[in-house]
Amino acid sequence: MSIMTEAEAKTILDKVIKLSTADECTAQLTGSVEGNIRFALNNVSTSGVVSNTDLSVQVAFGKRVGSASINDFSDAALARVVKRAEELAKLAPENPEFVSAIEAQTYKPSATFSATTAAITPEQRAEIARASIAPCRAKNLIAAGFLNDEQSFVAFANSKGAFGYQKATELDYTCTVRTADGRGSGWVSRNLQDSSAFKPASDIEIAMRKASASAEAQSLEPGKYTVILEPAAASGLISFMLNFFDARQADEGRSFLSKKGGGNKLGEQVYDPRVNFTADPWHPELAVLPWDGQGRARERMPLVENGKIANLLYSPFWAQKQGKKVVGRPGNIIMSGGTKSTADLVRETERGILVTRTWYIRMVDPQTVLLTGLTRDGTFYIENGQLKYPLKNFRFNESPVIMLNNIDDLGRPVRVSEGGQMQYMIPAMRVRDFTFSSLSDAV
Numbered sequence: 205m206s207i208m209t210e211a212e213a214k215t216i217l218d219k220v221i222k223l224s225t226a227d228e229c230t231a232q233l234t235g236s237v238e239g240n241i242r243f244a245l246n247n248v249s250t251s252g253v254v255s256n257t258d259l260s261v262q263v264a265f266g267k268r269v270g271s272a273s274i275n276d277f278s279d280a281a282l283a284r285v286v287k288r289a290e291e292l293a294k295l296a297p298e299n300p301e302f303v304s305a306i307e308a309q310t311y312k313p314s315a316t317f318s319a320t321t322a323a324i325t326p327e328q329r330a331e332i333a334r335a336s337i338a339p340c341r342a343k344n345l346i347a348a349g350f351l352n353d354e355q356s357f358v359a360f361a362n363s364k365g366a367f368g369y370q371k372a373t374e375l376d377y378t379c380t381v382r383t384a385d386g387r388g389s390g391w392v393s394r395n396l397q398d399s400s401a402f403k404p405a406s407d408i409e410i411a412m413r414k415a416s417a418s419a420e421a422q423s424l425e426p427g428k429y430t431v432i433l434e435p436a437a438a439s440g441l442i443s444f445m446l447n448f449f450d451a452r453q454a455d456e457g458r459s460f461l462s463k464k465g466g467g468n469k470l471g472e473q474v475y476d477p478r479v480n481f482t483a484d485p486w487h488p489e490l491a492v493l494p495w496d497g498q499g500r501a502r503e504r505m506p507l508v509e510n511g512k513i514a515n516l517l518y519s520p521f522w523a524q525k526q527g528k529k530v531v532g533r534p535g536n537i538i539m540s541g542g543t544k545s546t547a548d549l550v551r552e553t554e555r556g557i558l559v560t561r562t563w564y565i566r567m568v569d570p571q572t573v574l575l576t577g578l579t580r581d582g583t584f585y586i587e588n589g590q591l592k593y594p595l596k597n598f599r600f601n602e603s604p605v606i607m608l609n610n611i612d613d614l615g616r617p618v619r620v621s622e623g624g625q626m627q628y629m630i631p632a633m634r635v636r637d638f639t640f641s642s643l644s645d646a647v
Contacts, residue, residue, distance in 0.1 A: 321374070356374075421595055423596050427639075432634045434558070582594070
C-alpha cells in the first residue's frame with residue numbers, strides 16, 4: 205500500500221478524523237517507492253527498492269497539542285494512534301503560538317507526476333549505471349555515482365473539512381569521474397520529474413571531459429575574481445540565502461532583511477535589478493504540491509522583483525500578530541535568467557574562473573549571509589573566451605547578497621537539486637569580485 209489511491213487514502217483519513225474527540229484533528233498519509241543504484245570504482249555496489257507508508261496524526265485541546273505516527277492501518281491501529289496523540293496533547297503545556305487548523309481549501313492540481321518515472325525498472329537502473337561506467341572504463345577514468353528514482357503520494361485531511369491528495373515523481377542522479385591517478389575530477393548531476401528527458405550517455409561526457417582536463421591543476425593567488433558559476437555552484441549559495449526570507453526573522457533583527465531601527469526590508473532594493481525570484485507551483489519544469497505544510501493553497505508569488513523584496517514568508521502566528529496575510533513556505537524557487545549556456549558565458553569572458561560546483565558551505569555571519577565553502581570537481585582559468593588551464597580548488601568567503609549585486613550576465617535557468625523539500629531553477633551566472641580566500645589541496 206505504499207502508493208494509495210485517493211479513495212483509499214480518504215477512507216483512512218476520514219476514519220481517523222471521526223475517531224478523535226479533540227477540539228480539532230489533522231491527519232496526513234505519505235507513501236513512497238524509491239528505487240536506487242549506486243556504483244563506485246567502475247562497478248555497481250548496491251541497488252534496491254525501498255517502500256514505506258506513514259500516517260501522522262495531530263490533535264489539539266485548546267492550545268495543547270499532541271502528535272503521533274504509525275504505519276499500520278488496521279482499525280485497531282488507527283484507534284491507537286489517535287488515542288496516543290490525544291494522551292500526549294492532554295499532558296502538553298499550552299502552546300502560546302498555537303493557531304487553529306485551516307478551513308477547507310480549493311487546490312489547483314499541479315503536474316508533479318510522470319508515469320515514465322514511476323515505471324522505471326531495475327533493468328533501466330542497471331543500464332544507466334552501465335552507460336555511466338563503460339565510457340569511463342574505456343578511457344581509464346573511474347566513475348562513482350548514485351541514481352535515485354521515486355514515486356510518492358501525500359494526502360491529508362482535518363476536522364474542518366480540508367482535504368488534499370496528489371502523487372509525485374522525481375529522479376536524482378549524480379556522478380563523479382576521477383582520473384586513475386586521482387588528480388583530476390569532474391562531476392555532473394541531473395534532477396528531473398520526468399525521466400524521459402534523462403540522457404546519461406551525454407551527461408557523463410561532461411564529467412569525463414572535466415576530469416581529464418583538470419588533472420594538471422595550477423595554483424592561482426587567492427583574491428577577488430570574475431567568476432562563472434555553473435547552476436549547481438550558484439545554487440548552493442542562493443539556497444542558503446533564501447532560508448532567511450522569513451518575516452519574523454527579519455522583524456526580530458535576525459536576518460539580512462532586518463531594517464535598522466526595526467521592521468524589514470519589504471519593498472526595498474536589495475539586489476541588482478536583473479534579479480528575480482518567483483515561487484510557482486505550476487511551473488512546467490518544476491511543479492510542486494499546490495499546498496504548503498499547513499495545507500494552505502499555494503499561489504504563484506514573486507519573492508524578488510527587479511531586485512526589490514516583493515514578499516516575505518509569514519507563519520500563521522506571525523501573520524496574526526502583525527496583522528498580515530499568511531504566506532506559507534513555497535515548494536520551489538525559480539530565478540529568472542537569459543538564454544545563454546555556460547559555454548556562451550565562457551566565450552564572452554576575457555579573464556575569469558569557471559566554477560563547476562561549490563560544497564561544504566557553512567554560515568559565517570547571518571546578518572550579511574556571509575558564507576564559506578570550497579570549489580571542487582573542475583575549476584578552470586578563463587582567458588580570451590577559452591578554458592586555458594585547470595586550477596587548484598579554492599576556499600571562498602562570499603555573501604550571495606553581494607554576489608547578486610555584482611552580476612555581469614545570467615545564463616539559462618536549469619533545474620538543480622539541493623536536497624530537502626525545496627526545488628530550484630537557477631541560471632549560470634557571471635559575477636564580478638567573487639572572493640577566494642585561500643587555496644585547497646582537495647581535488
